[in-house]
Amino acid sequence: GRAVTADRGEAAVARARLVVDGIVGIGGKGGLRPDAARLAEAVARSGAAVVAVDLPSGVDADTGEVRGAALRADLTVTFGAYKPGLLVDPAREYAGVVRFVGIGIEPPPADAVLQALQHADVARLLPTPEAESDKYRRGVVGIAAGSARYPGAAVLAVSGALRGGAGAVRYVGPAGDAVLARYPETLVSDAGPAKAGRVQAWVTGPGAGDDAATVAEVLATDVPVLLDADGLRLADRDAVRGRGAPTLMTPHAGEAAALLGVRREEVEAARLAAVRELAARYRATVLLKGSTTLVAGPDGGPVRVNSTGTPWLATAGSGDVLSGLAGSLLASGLDPLDAGSVAAYLHGLAGRFAAQGAPTGAHDVAARIPEAWRNVRG
Numbered sequence: 001g002r003a004v005t006a007d008r009g010e011a012a013v014a015r016a017r018l019v020v021d022g023i024v025g026i027g028g029k030g031g032l033r034p035d036a037a038r039l040a041e042a043v044a045r046s047g048a049a050v051v052a053v054d055l056p057s058g059v060d061a062d063t064g065e066v067r068g069a070a071l072r073a074d075l076t077v078t079f080g081a082y083k084p085g086l087l088v089d090p091a092r093e094y095a096g097v098v099r100f101v102g103i104g105i106e107p108p109p110a111d112a113v114l115q116a117l118q119h120a121d122v123a124r125l126l127p128t129p130e131a132e133s134d135k136y137r138r139g140v141v142g143i144a145a146g147s148a149r150y151p152g153a154a155v156l157a158v159s160g161a162l163r164g165g166a167g168a169v170r171y172v173g174p175a176g177d178a179v180l181a182r183y184p185e186t187l188v189s190d191a192g193p194a195k196a197g198r199v200q201a202w203v204t205g206p207g208a209g210d211d212a213a214t215v216a217e218v219l220a221t222d223v224p225v226l227l228d229a230d231g232l233r234l235a236d237r238d239a240v241r242g243r244g245a246p247t248l249m250t251p252h253a254g255e256a257a258a259l260l261g262v263r264r265e266e267v268e269a270a271r272l273a274a275v276r277e278l279a280a281r282y283r284a285t286v287l288l289k290g291s292t293t294l295v296a297g298p299d300g301g302p303v304r305v306n307s308t309g310t311p312w313l314a315t316a317g318s319g320d321v322l323s324g325l326a327g328s329l330l331a332s333g334l335d336p337l338d339a340g341s342v343a344a345y346l347h348g349l350a351g352r353f354a355a356q357g358a359p360t361g362a363h364d365v366a367a368r369i370p371e372a373w374r375n376v377r378g
Contacts, residue, residue, distance in 0.1 A: 010042040019048045021071045023057035026083060031068020032058040040071050052076040055083055056094040062113070063272050064088030064292075072096070080105040084114050087305045088272050089292040115302045122345050122376045127165040127332040138167030139331035140187075142199035143324060144214050145206040146175035153207025153229070155182050156320035157327075159366035161203065162186070163373075164328025164343070172196045173214070175207075193217045200224075203327035205231020206320040219243060224330045226250060227284075228323040232259060240282050247284040248336040250323055256288055275303060285336035287326070287344060289319060295340040304341040308348030312355035317362030322347045325369060346372045 013019060021043075023036050032040055036057065043050060050073045055061055058070025061083040076095040078086060079102075085091040086098050129138055141161050146154025154175035161169045162183060169186050171179050176188040189196040193204075194217055204218040208230035215234045218225055224246045227235055232255045240247055249259075256274055257264040259282070267274040268290070275288040279296040288294045293306040326343035334342065347365065349372035354364040 009039050013039065013042040013046050013048065016046060016048045019043050019046070019050045020053065021050055021057050021073060022053040023071070026054060026061040028057065029060060029067075031066070031070060037069035040069050043071060049074050050096075052095065054078050055085055056091070059085045059091035059094050061085045063270065064091040065270050065272075066090050066094065070094050075099065077101055079103045081107050082114075082116075084272060084305075087114055087116060087292070087307075088294070089290070090269065092292060112302045115304050116307045117304065117341055117345055118307070119376050119378070122342050123378065125334060125338050125342050126373065126377065127329070127334070129167075133167070135167030136198060138165070139200040139328075139333060140168045140170055140198055141166040141324075141328045141331035142170045142172065142193060142196060142202040142218075143327070144172050144193050144202060144204040144218050145208060145320070145323075146173045146178075147207055147209035147211060148174050149209055150207030151175035151178040152317065153320045154179055156317045156362050156366065157203055157206045157324035158183050158186055159363065160321035160324025160326075160347075160369070161328040162324075163366060163369040164325040164332070166200070166328040166331040169324075169328070170196055170199055193221060199331070200333075201327055201330035202226065203228065203323050205229045205234070206323055208234060210234070219247075221245070224248065224336060226323055226327045226330060228319065229255075237282070240284060243283075246330075246336045247282070248287065248326060248330065248340055249278065249282060249284050250287040250289060250319070250326065250340070251278070252289045252319065256286075272303060276300070285340060287340040289322070293344045293348070295337060295344065297337045304337065304344075306341070306344040306348055308345050308352065310348070310351045310355050312358070312360050313348065313351040313365065315360065315362060318347075318351070318365055321362050321366045321369075346376065349375060 052073035056071045056073045064085045074096040145157045172189045201224040202218045203226045205228040212234040215231045226248045228250045253267045257267045275294045275296040278286040295304040329339040350368040353368040354360040
């Protein structure tokens with residue numbers, strides 16, 4: 001009977017050095033059934049190496065969700081196409097190292113639900129100054145960030161912006177002295193965003209504290225706006241939805257949960273659904289930060305999944321650097337989906353270079369962005 005078969009399977013697994021997982025295919029939903037779950041637990045106890053066929057049994061191939069028990073693979077050999085569940089957490093963590101094997105099936109690009117940029121894709125999108133370019137033709141990014149309590153957020157956002165391709169960085173806010181002390185090339189203005197001067201894109205929110213007025217003033221401009229950190233909490237939601245110019249929102253899972261009115265755990269368990277819902281609800285491009293960084297546009301097209309990064313990027317101020325970098329790319333002319341995707345890619349690569357397997361700080365990540373840029377360009 002079934003119990004005997006499961007018992008025999010557990011006994012065999014206990015003696016195994018290698019387990020090939022082919023219990024459930026891409027149509028499996030809702031985690032493993034009880035007998036299969038017992039086998040998964042036995043595999044985990046055995047310490048055997050696990051090779052999954054196409055994807056680990058128990059994960060959702062289409063969403064990256066894991067509802068119940070699932071196999072944890074050391075290696076997944078997948079066929080035909082990469083499945084979303086191999087690229088998006090939490091399922092990605094179950095897949096181990098992923099290797100693709102072509103079997104003569106090439107799904108039409110129009111059917112893709114995920115896109116993962118590679119070096120060549122990012123290189124094509126990076127802005128390049130021409131012979132007649134000046135700082136204004138290359139774009140000016142405005143940074144409206146920081147507060148008396150959090151001046152460092154402004155400094156870090158500026159550090160990312162200065163390395164993001166725009167010709168100049170204009171800062172408005174209470175942290176001007178701190179910004180100039182670190183980056184004297186910054187154009188610091190005493191006026192508010194509406195009177196600060198020529199700007200092709202704005203970044204607002206990092207370290208803003210309770211300064212809702214500045215966030216509202218930035219949202220009222222007619223240029224692309226990146227909304228991050230405190231700005232996500234302070235922004236009037238109707239003002240975001242009603243903007244005539246593009247908006248790029250960059251929440252982490254906790255901020256995304258607050259915007260959606262759900263628990264953080266729900267966002268982390270269904271990241272793909274969460275980023276799509278945020279983009280649709282706010283009519284904005286959304287970059288959902290985390291172990292898997294996703295970028296979704298408001299039009300319901302394919303979601304971009306970032307393929308670079310390191311867990312060492314989970315450090316204070318890292319997101320401020322990313323915001324400045326993405327804002328600078330916006331100012332240089334990239335659309336929000338490309339600006340967010342390219343920024344995440346470069347930021348993740350810079351994080352790898354800065355960390356080298358050891359703790360790193362946000363300033364170190366910003367300093368390695370030019371190296372990441374050169375690495376992508378080859």
